[in-house]
Amino acid sequence: MSPAPAVPLAAAKPAPLTRVDDAGVTTLTLDDPSSRNSLSEEMLAALGETFRAIAADRSVRAVVLAATGPVFSSGHNLKQMTARRADADRGRAYFAQVMDACAAVMQQIVALPQPVIAAVQGTATAAGCQLVATCDLAVASAKAQFCTPGVHIGLFCSTPMVALSRNVTPKHAMEMLLLGEMVPADEAFRMGLINRVVPAGEELAAAQSLARTIASKSTLTVATGKKTFYAQREMALGDAYRYAAAVMVDNMLARDAEEGIAATIEKRPAHWEDR
Template sequence: MNAHAKAQILLREDADGIATLTLNRPEARNPLSEAMLAALAETLAAIANDRSIRAVVLAAAGPVFSAGHDLKEMSARRADPDRGRAYFADILGRCSGAMQQITALPQPVIAAVEGTATAAGCQLVASCDLAVAGEAARFCTPGVHIGLFCSTPMVALSRNLSAKHAMEMLLLGEMVPAQEAARMGLVNRVVPAGEALDEARRLAAVIASKSAATVKVGKRAFYEQREMGLKAAYDNASAVMVENMLARGAEEGIGAFMEKRQPVWES
């Protein structure tokens, strides 16, 4: 797919240190197709190296945030000699890679969800660092209805929700309203319908006002320690904090606090 086509299915708008990415195939319910995953991977890689970007907002055009994988695209590969095994492994690996790119991105990523986010679309929301939902938004991992347990979405869900809430979504496959999703921990806050993007950008602006280096260190440390046992997590966090204390950002921030002035962050 050429660069123009990628740009059309995934829009990018930069303003005031915030990159807003918009899934832009509303007529197809913004599927995480081959093309969409390629566009996401390429765009996230570019943002990771863009020091002018301090936060990312992920939104979608149309009434559906994302319906997940393109099942028509996947089912067509059942005609392959291996019944699609190699293709399924490849596309699921690409999807998992994009989710991990979000976690590894130096900048925090905030999902702005209006409408429905289902299956891998729900996984995408769960993979973001923060999520804002319009009050009409709904979330679902419906694979169990069609004989396809949402195993890869399960990874992101189980790292956001309690075990029983995650299993409830995975086993029942029912739509979860925005307010319930907030209670479960899938989204941070619920706003009036149509205002998710504005609220996500407001949160992004708050983050963008902080030291980019400090936010980068903190995000990386958060995900590292979460995979560790208690002692290892404290040891790792302590080592990170020592290096953070010695960094220019902490020196400036603490100095500004003691001098009762606004800090001046390095870009």
Template sequence: MNAHHGPDTAPLIRSDAQGVATLTLNRPQTRNPLSEATLMALSEHFSAIAEDRTVKAVVLAAEGPVFCAGHDLKEMTAHRGDEDRGRAYFEAILGLCSAVMQQIPALPQPVIAAVEGTATAAGCQLVASCDLAVAGEKAQFCTPGVHIGLFCSTPMVALSRNLSAKHAMEMLLLGEMVPAAEAARMGLVNRVVPADGALAEAQRLAAVIASKAPATVKVGKRAFYEQREMGLKSAYDHASAVMVENMLAREAEEGIGAFIQKRAPVWEG
């Protein structure tokens, strides 16, 4: 956390424990929008975590009754008075947001969203961009752009890579609130827990991941996203090549050796 920000002013707070970094959106009074300041903070924290060998998993949470309301429309609308009617600013803020969303799958460590309240528009995109997601039973998800003449085209990228085509189109075309249980059925979240229990469950999952060999998790996460963009044969060729390298790595030698010898593996660093 930047030292010059107090806990009341920082748009994002980081706390670390047992190899898990928890990032908490901290603008509850404005519904935790993905403002320029928040996006910059997310980007900086993700860049730092990517280089931090002590962090094995990341939890993304939020203060207050709304997880994330998406783009700061007031901030964006303020630039309509610019000479270009805001074009340059809109391009910059959407470029920044898209870059942050891509940092999540690119991060070596798995990222788990802990969602209470509503996650709408780019806030829903943020949840879809995470590797795993846990929702409190009162959480709701929505891509409501269609109601205000601004179709959720960038959230669509993450949504369409998580949900079946029909489910993604249903959310995008109707713009209706999807309750937590339905979001789990659609595949937007992994599991639903009692209200106010999402953070604890996300941190529990993060602790399980943190107990695994970190280099193995890093290799696997990267290969997952790489192969998903490929055709079937290319995906198998790539995954096989990754697995050969993995088989020759010290962690696999130790893990497989421990399995055969019926003992617990000892992971390095």
């Protein structure tokens, strides 16, 4: 799966996104609580640029996506979008550019060789909920809530629906989309939107712990598995088995599979070469 091309937006100011690297785990933090960590022009541009850099960085083995403040992300920046209604085309070209940029970032996450784990400390709504659903794993605070509220403002959450409908059952997805109600963390867990619920304040540490566990594995194996997972689920059953079998044959011939199997037989720790 090739990374989706990111659509550049003209960032008017430095993006409120921070990056910390620690022993193979990169933590990215949305740090714009004044806009409720909206997916503004600046934030989308920064996320796109950062994910492109991470995809090529062999030192990064797993990624944690966190946020500051009471809101994980409120989704698109409606103030920026509303301001463009004054354009000659009533904002059509700008709206399309923003939607393309957001979709590209979501596809970058899926195509990234490294797993991405969301650490959700607060509310994730609309495209913010889409962002959580797009991540490979998600850990949430017991105080976190999730919502696709576009139906309340006459703007159906059609693009968040893409990620949401690929993570939860159709009826759960439609319930969220049609009612626009807040879903508490324990219900989101039951629906399959998130992996784990932890006490408030422990979500980042829990996500980083998962990331460190993943970082201890062969990066070749993890990247192969992630790519295969997303590719096969779009296929018919027979095609999926043929594709996965071919991947497994290639994987069996990789140096890390040879080492891992030998280590298991010999009852010793494996020494990964990531090839």
